[in-house]
Amino acid sequence: MAASKNGYLILKLTEYLAIYAAVLSTFVFLWNVLQSKAxxxxxxxxxxxxxxxxxxxxxxxxxxxxxxxxxxxxxxxxxxxxxxxxxxxxxxxxxxxxxxxxxxxxxxxxxxxxxxxxxxxxxxxxxxxxxxxxxxxxxxxxxxxxxxxxxxxxxxxxxxxxxxxxxxxxxxxxxxxxx
Known part of the structure; x- marks a missing residue:
């Protein structure tokens, strides 16, 4: 993670993409679990x-x-x-x-x-x-x-x-x- 500037956390582009991928994969997993139940x-x-x-x-x-x-x-x-x-x-x-x-x-x-x-x-x-x-x-x-x-x-x-x-x-x- 990047250094904090004035109390705010500065993230790199790859870190934003990692967060996005984690949230998206969690959503897709939950969607598939719900769809698999009859x-x-x-x-x-x-x-x-x-x-x-x-x-x-x-x-x-x-x-x-x-x-x-x-x-x-x-x-x-x-x-x-x-x-x-x-x-x-x-x-x-x-x-x-x-x-x-x-x-x-x-x-x-x-x-x-x-x-x-x-x-x-x-x-x-x-x-x-x-x-x-x-x-x-x-x-x-x-x-x-x-x-x-x-x-x-x-x-x-x-x-x-x-x-x-x-x-x-x-x-x-x-x-x-x-x-």
Whole structure:
């Protein structure tokens, strides 16, 4: 390094270039680490499918591959609340397991338990999606044991990494098809 003049540090051009290269290589390394992780997003959306007299309504589970790598999905699940959970139980869970108790009181169920074909296992290509319609009559069967009409979708890859959707509040649906 060059000598200090009036309290300011004077650097040579090569030292500026070395600092620039170090900062740039650190940024590129962090960028590559973030890009190498597979990213999927799960959404639950109420929708309708079919034509004319064969219209089915229900909740779609959309799984989107947001990464630049293939993702191999092994199954899709639904979670629903089966009991109420108090504040004391949440604090006990936090203390005992050292993790935030976000899904205490929720039960996970496979779509195959309700004879719903989820199309898994499936390979999701980069920037592609996969969707499954769960009809209203099947959802009523799923929610028959639930304490409220909330759902969470879950996609599990073949390495057992789970990705969850936000909570979806399923509306009460009339079974009258004349409307």
């Amino acid at each position: 990213k999927i997003k799960v959404d639950l959306i109420y929708g309708i499918e079919g034509e004319d007299d064969d219209i089915k309504s229900g909740v779609y589970i959309f799984v989107r591959n947001l990464s630049s790598h293939q993702v191999y999905l092994s199954n899709l699940n639904l979670l629903y609340p089966y009991r109420s959970v108090g504040f004391k139980e949440r604090i006990t869970h936090l203390w005992k397991y050292k993790r935030f108790p976000s899904r205490i009181g929720w039960v996970s169920t496979s779509l195959s338990n309700y004879l719903i074909e989820d199309g898994c296992p499936v390979c999701l290509e980069p920037r592609k999606s996969h969707s499954v319609l769960i009809t209203d009559d099947k959802l009523e069967g799923v929610l028959s044991d639930a304490v409220d009409r909330s759902l969470i979708g879950c996609a599990q890859d073949q390495l057992w990494n789970n990705t969850y959707s936000n909570v979806f509040h399923y509306p009460v649906v009339a079974n009258d098809k004349s409307a």
